[in-house]
Amino acid sequence: MPELPEVETIKRGLEKSILGQRILNIEIRNEKIISSHSNIRKASKIKTESFIRNLIDKKIVNVFRRAKNIILELSDVQSNNKYDNVCSAIILIHLKMTGQLIYNGITTKHTHIIFTLEKGNLLYNDIRQFGYVLYYKDISEAVANGHFEKLGLEPFDEDFTLIYLKDKLAKTNKNIKSTLLSQAIVVGIGNIYADEICFVSNISPHRICKTLNDKEINSLYKNINNILALAIERGGSSISDYKLVNGESGRYHLCHQVYGRSGLACYKCKTILTKSIIAGRSSVWCENCQK
DNA sequence: TTCAATGTTTAGAC
């Protein structure tokens, strides 16, 4: 569930709740979460101990988002120098399908990590356990370990221009739905927002990118920005497990035009919405409005 | 009991 609007909402929630706090204790209930995917089966006691040793007593000084990743930047607090906020570690978090970061929540059987901070607890919950919470010395170490490798531009980056999108799509021989999901051109769009963006742009999810005309790409470009921005404004879409850091639900799912509406009438033309499987994921669209 | 669910990566086929 967490796509860019949800991850951005969580990032903003973390800024309000945990920024400036020191990590007093860390309880790891599920070691798998702190091992990156390729290392899943190498989880060990040593890994857990070094994870805790590397992070404990440090202060959370920055929260960043890159694509659907959340990065907490930490600094040492041994010195009293208030300017000594040099990054001494990062925590790289990916929520995948069902990860949650909840401040001062109630632990459940799906709570895998508990960070005890000076003023409260931060819980990492994850029903399906696909997500991860990783320690790295710094961003460059994360990059060296293969993170952020095939990511395109951030949709709100000034480099993400109409010209850039046109140029990339003109070279892409696959359909628009799988292209949006791939993160290769623009990051942050998942299954929900891909369907919503295609619908509002009147583009079928099956359309091959290089066949899109100028008018269609203009519309796509505008709607990528508008829909993601509006969804952030509404705190994201809560369709199953997604919650804000304060435990509340988002409100953007109330605005969904097509996601989850297969078999129901199109809000624009009343045609029954169609469901196709594209890139292994369900896609809901209107055969009449989307060409 | 079977199927599908928000993300990402990988393997194999063409």
Place this chain on the structure above:
DNA sequence: GGTCTAAACATTGA
């Protein structure tokens, strides 16, 4: 090399 599909990860709920 490009692109497609299926499968993998683990759990829940319809």
